[in-house]
Amino acid sequence: MDAKQIIAKRVALELKDGQLVNLGIGLPTMVADYLPEGIEVVLQSENGMIGMGHLVDGEHNRNFTNAGGHSVSILPYAACFDSAFSFSLIRGGHVDCTVLGTLEVDQHGNIANYMIPGKMVPGMGGAMDLVTGSKKVIVVTTHTDKNGNSKIIKQCKLPLTGVECCDLIVTELAVMEVTPKGLKLLEIADNTTVEEVIAKTEASLILADTIGKFSTN
Amino acid sequence: MDAKQIIAKRVALELKDGQLVNLGIGLPTMVADYLPEGIEVVLQSENGMIGMGHLVDGEHNRNFTNAGGHSVSILPYAACFDSAFSFSLIRGGHVDCTVLGTLEVDQHGNIANYMIPGKMVPGMGGAMDLVTGSKKVIVVTTHTDKNGNSKIIKQCKLPLTGVECCDLIVTELAVMEVTPKGLKLLEIADNTTVEEVIAKTEASLILADTIGKFSTN
Amino acid sequence: MPKSKLTSIEDFKKLLKDDMTIMIGGFMTDGTPEQLIDAVLESGVKNLTLINNDGGYPERGIGKLISNGQVKTLIASHVGLNPTVAKLMNAGALELILVPQGTLAEQIRAKGAGLGGVLTPTGLGTLVQEGKQVIEVDGKKYILEKPMKADLAIVEATYADTFGNGVNIGTTRNFNPLMALAADVVVMGTYEVREPGKVDPSSVTIHGVLVDYLVEIVEA
């Protein structure tokens, strides 16, 4: 599997049967494809739907779309609502878990993923509400960028999407929990070593008593 | 006509075609029966309906009721909603006019109609929101109580429902506008005199340049 | 497919405890699931704090629980049609907290929506303002009204699927959708249970994702 697939598969293990989950655009959406047998989650799409199914190919059906504007199928228990209700669910703590990508994430659980001043300003969309209101916030990212620099840093430099809001960081190399004392390394991929993970991580890592391994295939 | 009918008929003249109107329980509800030919208003019921029709006799239909819990008919353009939306309409200034009864009303436009400490505490229901948010607040009352005491007083003594919120007071004897300078007598009933109205009014009255007459039959 | 939330009235009773704060949907009992009120009555739990638009009638809706002495505190906007409330209040046997109807709706919604409160002009200069922060925004004053929550919400849908997606016909909607957002546990009574797929997704008024238990009831 490639890095994205490894991450999606590992994140899928965090989700529990029946949970209400919001998956961001891109890699997070892939998580739904790796849910273990017997685990079904309820997907929320912040544009106004619960019970979202899969992307629909072919002709655009404007009546049922995801937050990226693509047509999706709906499940039998689906229900739709307006944006105020959608974010009542999100801000009000009714979403059990959100998975989102990021530009930066640091050892305090800060996330920055909505703008690079002077370069790129896509906007926060629903992300600021999601990281504020979801019971569990999982950030997914490759462990390093194209130039080999760590994506898991000591302190975010870009404008923040959320302050100390991230609970868990999952990369293709490691699973790290944000704790009051710092970033705790819980698991590493089965094709790496603790030493390699530490070397590729700018943030300080606290080692869990037992560090587990997760599958890369 | 009796006092209530006289009042209801006069209030009906204040309503304009197409307005969204909320009529309180009791006398205010009667206003709908006296709308002049060609004038149709849209009735809101704060329990969650627009396009309310008339009271329905016979078997209770719990699906369509008014704020008093009685079954009502619905008009073809009716629509229903929850209490948060209902009061968004009310507080948000979407209701053109509300007509409500009162225990006390004074020359400053203060209204007290939801409790008598130690005696009676029915509660404000939607009245506090209605007097705050409606574009026009019309208070209806008999001019005097059973003992002949004026109901139009200088200063409310009971706990207030709303502060300086009343725009117009209609009794079986007079139509009075609340102005920044005080209570202005605009019209009197065709069976009374300005002197009688002044004598029966505790509040100070400013006389309009021309005082009109309204019908009592 | 998520598991069916269909539950028996007997199992619903097991959720009830003394001293609970319970939100109950309905407006003058229309939209109140009468059979679930009966179950609370039978359970005998006491010292309850009830949140409802009104006080119902002495023999109908939440009024039955008040008449039966199970209620310590009632939070409502209007109790004029239930003389038992006044009687118990005057006897010191019931605490009544009056809240303007629109404010009650916003406070419940605020809890459900994760807001710290809302600023409303309603009640300025009245007893309602007492003990509350007044905040000025652009030269206008508003009362800061805080979120209102409950341990349990008892709501009604005219019909619903087994996931808990409910539809309220007409004026039975009132506080039901708001209360479903604001309580730790939500129980919905409904007159018709349908399979998922048999409720129009665009017409749902109470969302299944908020509902923990569904009870099939009959009209009283």
Added chain:
Amino acid sequence: MPKSKLTSIEDFKKLLKDDMTIMIGGFMTDGTPEQLIDAVLESGVKNLTLINNDGGYPERGIGKLISNGQVKTLIASHVGLNPTVAKLMNAGALELILVPQGTLAEQIRAKGAGLGGVLTPTGLGTLVQEGKQVIEVDGKKYILEKPMKADLAIVEATYADTFGNGVNIGTTRNFNPLMALAADVVVMGTYEVREPGKVDPSSVTIHGVLVDYLVEIVEA
């Protein structure tokens, strides 16, 4: 029976003026009445402030108005799928005000509901907090977000009666019902006009009492 609100596209254009603030429903153009956007385009009005969830696409939805240079300020939560926004911003030809999506919804709703503002935890400690009051309630901090209003709202319903009671199917609802509450004048585009009585009162998502003009449109 209240008068029909049915209006022609030409009459709709007469409502448009330079410098207007316009709320436009839709989410990535789903739920945006494309034909009414075209009418704004044809009218040539300029210096507009637009409020929308996003920036649409360069050739679809409100993006067309941005591409055509008619927009001075855009208030939105996300513009990542319209590169023209970034281009115009960097050239100093467009002001962009980013608002978290849930906050945008609440601000519009707050205006429509007559609230002086809402307290939200969203955006605390970020750029979003800048210049705003922070209010503490029971030991927790919240940003006071003020109501947001507009001169005109352009909304969409899948079908509607001539009184303006509209129903949104599926995810076309999004900001449409909220914007209809918050603008001085509300114009609704719909794909199917029905007689009153032919829309289920319990399924209405945009309420006719808020709608000033109804325009029959076709899918783009």
